[in-house]
Amino acid sequence: MEAKNSQLKNPQGLARNKTPDLKGMTLQGVMAIVAVNLKRIIALRKESTR
Numbered sequence: 001m002e003a004k005n006s007q008l009k010n011p012q013g014l015a016r017n018k019t020p021d022l023k024g025m026t027l028q029g030v031m032a033i034v035a036v037n038l039k040r041i042i043a044l045r046k047e048s049t050r
Helices: 002-009 022-048
Strands: none
Touching: 002 022
């Protein structure tokens, strides 16, 4: 769990807010989570094809 939070904060840029409002922060959070999940799905699919 802690590694996933670290991945969201560091490589995905969730540590810095890029918008001044709550809607923008929410969207940024959702997009970061989607990006991390997509990366994980791609990695798992690569493993299963080997």
